[in-house]
Amino acid sequence: MGRVRVVRHSGLRRRAARWRVLWGGGEALVTVGVVLLLLVVHQMWWTNREARAGAQREVRALERSWDGGGGGESRTGAPAASDTPAPESDGAREAPRPAAEPAPDWSRAYAILTIPRLNLRVPVAEGISKSGVLNKGYVGHYPGTQQPGQAGNFALAGHRNTHGEPFRYINRLEPKDTVRVETRSATYTYAVDRTLRQTAAHDGGVIRPVPRSAVRPDQGYEEPGYYLTLTTCTPEYTSKYRLVVWGKLVAMRPR
Template identity: 35%
Template sequence: MTATATHVRPRRPQRRSAGTVAVGVVGELLITAGVLLGLFVVWQLWWTDVVAMREHQQVLASLDWEAPPVPAPAEEAPAPVERRDPPPVDPQPAFGEVFAQLYVPRFGSDYVVPVAGGVDRRQILDRLGVGHYPGTAMPGDLGNFAVAGHRTSFGRPFHQIADLVEGDPVVVRTATTWYVYRVTSHEIVMPWQVEVVSPIPGLKPGDPVPPLTQRLMTMTACHPMFSARQRYVVHAELDFWMPVSDGVPAVLTDAGVDVVGAEGNG
């Protein structure tokens, strides 16, 4: 008796339903979007810092400024005189002109950033560091020397602005002069509250300006972190000034800030 061969028909592959295909496509798009979002976050939070900090260093290194004298040991020379008479004041800078350096011991002994004319985001804040509000006072002048900087990304020069406390020194150096301010207060305001950078903070635009008697400084940055919904504002007042040729302010040397090294290395 012979066995009869059984012919087995191959099974046809199941066709995927339109819904299954759609879910797969959406899933792949979500994965792609997640990868792109991750790359954007890396670019925004890390790579922009790398590029901006490198540019800040190059700008500082390119400044053809006289280096201050190397501080002598305390037992060999007296500390430089802290002057409180009216200081010299430079003219308003051109847009994009780097006219000052900013040192904040609270932000670290290696902290130094350029200060340039203007507060345009792309051309100044994203590239050059800290921007000076046009028309506000210059360092040491009567009125309000007002500046802006990023808290996150692009070098984040004001990342630690909320850590400043009353009495902290904020030091501005121009080509010839040190200006040492002391923090007096801080506040959080809305973006349209531009009176924080008025010659007298709080003075509304259009209000008459009384005779100026204080030499103030205002630092502004976006608030909260990773948002531009509000502004974090720190106010300070000039404590003293001194010529660069006299040496380095004790508030920097006491904090371990290597001013000569910072300038030489950018």
């Protein structure tokens, strides 16, 4: 007779325990993967959907309030700006002087930014906080910079990815592309002039009254003028650097 193989129960238990560990680890990895996928879907799709819808509601609300607000006067009663084109040369020449815009209402958007090349129409609110402004799909006005149409630098920030990503494609803007800023009293038209493809996130020079990069001093301007600055993160899906687009005021028209 052949020998009878003896199976040790301790060996079976060890193999069963290993399989349980492997199975449990696999389940955990699948669970983590599903959670990560849901987070990506939330960030890349849901936040965009919600922010864009909210931003468009705000644009329509602004338009309704302006249409019913009496036309040519601002909220402070100042007369509307003249319908005169601004010079396209550097700011050393005299530009038309618009009426002072009223102080923005910090509780909501107060202007509409339109970029025809990008098919973009989005509200502008005061401040650049994520929760209060940018994550709503709005464009934020840098506090301390000028208001639309004023001498100096009207500087804006916007998300490039997620939460409506209004500035995702500003890298596609070319010289002479138009950017319009509508307020209760007037519409200001800027023409794109220059693009700084990459600078440090802390480069505050790009939003100074005479914008000039503090990191790359060869990029920017030397003379006072009527400037527009658009800033966003670069490369896409990171916040390591900043992309900057500059424009100059070329026309203003009363509402």
